[in-house]
Amino acid sequence: MHVRDMISTHPHVRGNTNEALIRCIEECYDCAQTCTTCADACLGEEMVAELVQCIRLNMDCADGTATGAVATRLSGSNEAVIRAMLEACSPACRLCAGECEQPAQAHHHCRICAEARWSCEDACRKATRSMAH
Amino acid sequence: MHVRDMISTHPHVRGNTNEALIRCIEECYDCAQTCTTCADACLGEEMVAELVQCIRLNMDCADGTATGAVATRLSGSNEAVIRAMLEACSPACRLCAGECEQPAQAHHHCRICAEARWSCEDACRKATRSMAH
Amino acid sequence: MHVRDMISTHPHVRGNTNEALIRCIEECYDCAQTCTTCADACLGEEMVAELVQCIRLNMDCADGTATGAVATRLSGSNEAVIRAMLEACSPACRLCAGECEQPAQAHHHCRICAEARWSCEDACRKATRSMAH
Amino acid sequence: MHVRDMISTHPHVRGNTNEALIRCIEECYDCAQTCTTCADACLGEEMVAELVQCIRLNMDCADGTATGAVATRLSGSNEAVIRAMLEACSPACRLCAGECEQPAQAHHHCRICAEARWSCEDACRKATRSMAH
Numbered sequence: 001m002h003v004r005d006m007i008s009t010h011p012h013v014r015g016n017t018n019e020a021l022i023r024c025i026e027e028c029y030d031c032a033q034t035c036t037t038c039a040d041a042c043l044g045e046e047m048v049a050e051l052v053q054c055i056r057l058n059m060d061c062a063d064g065t066a067t068g069a070v071a072t073r074l075s076g077s078n079e080a081v082i083r084a085m086l087e088a089c090s091p092a093c094r095l096c097a098g099e100c101e102q103p104a105q106a107h108h109h110c111r112i113c114a115e116a117r118w119s120c121e122d123a124c125r126k127a128t129r130s131m132a133h
Numbered sequence: 134m135h136v137r138d139m140i141s142t143h144p145h146v147r148g149n150t151n152e153a154l155i156r157c158i159e160e161c162y163d164c165a166q167t168c169t170t171c172a173d174a175c176l177g178e179e180m181v182a183e184l185v186q187c188i189r190l191n192m193d194c195a196d197g198t199a200t201g202a203v204a205t206r207l208s209g210s211n212e213a214v215i216r217a218m219l220e221a222c223s224p225a226c227r228l229c230a231g232e233c234e235q236p237a238q239a240h241h242h243c244r245i246c247a248e249a250r251w252s253c254e255d256a257c258r259k260a261t262r263s264m265a266h
Numbered sequence: 267m268h269v270r271d272m273i274s275t276h277p278h279v280r281g282n283t284n285e286a287l288i289r290c291i292e293e294c295y296d297c298a299q300t301c302t303t304c305a306d307a308c309l310g311e312e313m314v315a316e317l318v319q320c321i322r323l324n325m326d327c328a329d330g331t332a333t334g335a336v337a338t339r340l341s342g343s344n345e346a347v348i349r350a351m352l353e354a355c356s357p358a359c360r361l362c363a364g365e366c367e368q369p370a371q372a373h374h375h376c377r378i379c380a381e382a383r384w385s386c387e388d389a390c391r392k393a394t395r396s397m398a399h
Numbered sequence: 400m401h402v403r404d405m406i407s408t409h410p411h412v413r414g415n416t417n418e419a420l421i422r423c424i425e426e427c428y429d430c431a432q433t434c435t436t437c438a439d440a441c442l443g444e445e446m447v448a449e450l451v452q453c454i455r456l457n458m459d460c461a462d463g464t465a466t467g468a469v470a471t472r473l474s475g476s477n478e479a480v481i482r483a484m485l486e487a488c489s490p491a492c493r494l495c496a497g498e499c500e501q502p503a504q505a506h507h508h509c510r511i512c513a514e515a516r517w518s519c520e521d522a523c524r525k526a527t528r529s530m531a532h
Contacts, residue, residue, distance in 0.1 A: 084221035
């Protein structure tokens with residue numbers, strides 16, 4: 001991805017980047033893709049009926065990546081919105097990770113997804129802290 | 134829109150609808166469309182340079198409508214995520230409405246958009262309350 | 267929704283609205299909501315394993331509603347993109363409608379969704395025609 | 400991103416990956432982020448009034464990344480929808496790249512964005528070909 005390259009050339013940034021926010025944006029876009037795959041892979045498993053909650057939380061989490069787009073906009077004073085979106089993304093990731101790592105869910109895609117969700121949740125928390133006054 | 138028709142036939146709802154949540158979902162989808170038009174209409178105005186903040190807040194607000202999709206999913210226990218998304222949607226609407234109703238912004242699209250944003254903000258708050266324990 | 271109100275105040279439209287495009291935009295946003303509900307309602311049905319294809323096509327169709335946002339932007343010369351998006355939305359609706367109306371799928375949400383998909387497909391085709399040279 | 404890792408563990412893929420499609424999915428998600436930054440960076444430039452068309456095409460292109468989500472779903476027989484979405488994504492990228500590389504647009508973010516859009520357009524075309532019968 002080109003997140004750092006693009007954001008560092010933004011006229012309101014000019015090289016003075018917030019590394020925590022950049023990592024968080026990367027994680028959010030990755031989250032959209034990972035969760036969309038995990039939901040679809042779960043739909044393809046024979047035991048789909050036992051994976052319903054996992055599919056749903058993956059879909060919520062994929063929608064939560066609107067956070068990545070909001071956090072990408074830096075022209076104006078929208079810190080309140082970015083912070084609120086980051087605070088919505090965290091529980092979505094946490095719930096999804098918790099479901100994906102259930103021992104019953106031996107699926108490889110769920111294990112990769114759980115790890116990626118904890119990483120995204122961590123990135124959201126650090127980005128929130130980096131913006132706190 | 135078919136929000137009530139669809140949600141009332143959901144197997145986990147069976148007619149026992151939460152009217153505050155239904156209104157909120159309708160407002161969120163309307164918000165996506167209204168804000169996308171307002172941002173584009175502002176881009177088409179001669180005085181675009183003075184409308185930059187309005188355009189940006191409209192784009193954040195349009196992304197915030199991921200809230201509508203999350204609130205639409207009722208199969209699982211994702212109340213924490215719905216609530217967090219509603220709490221992110223409210224400030225996005227408030228900021229956008231405040232900017233759109235600046236007296237300087239005499240544009241008709243901004244005035245309609247401001248009114249619609251207050252209505253969406255109100256719907257989000259009432260939906261949050263309807264889900265509180 | 268405020269589609270006509272908003273679009274008719276756009277500086278590049280000024281009341282000279284394309285009614286076929288307005289109807290199509292309304293249908294696309296409705297489509298996003300209807301398909302998201304139908305996918306989630308299917309996930310909540312006991313026979314979920316038989317509804318996998320319906321869930322998937324609903325999710326594709328919900329994503330296809332990016333068409334609504336693209337068709338909402340009228341400031342610039344993006345007719346080629348609008349037309350291509352409309353041509354992608356049509357088969358998504360057609361496939362989804364066809365699956366939702368399978369006789370086996372006696373679910374009420376699938377029946378409402380199928381009807382709404384045919385209506386959206388019709389709106390996309392008419393909007394395409396309204397833009398043809 | 401985890402695109403290859405996730406898709407190769409999908410029960411309908413099982414390691415038998417389509418490399419052209421994987422690259423295309425990565426490009427589409429990158430496209431969403433790059434175009435969102437470029438639109439916002441253009442909004443932050445003093446000469447914003449001259450960048451209106453660039454901003455709009457970037458927003459269309461960012462919406463076009465719904466293609467990435469559709470192409471990520473492989474459980475069912477939705478090749479027709481994937482193909483149609485790829486064919487909508489290509490002109491969106493082409494138009495956006497053409498605008499971003501105008502000599503007048505000396506902004507660094509536009510130059511990076513133009514290069515990324517040509518790369519995404521190429522990936523979409525190759526993915527289409529990889530799926531052709």
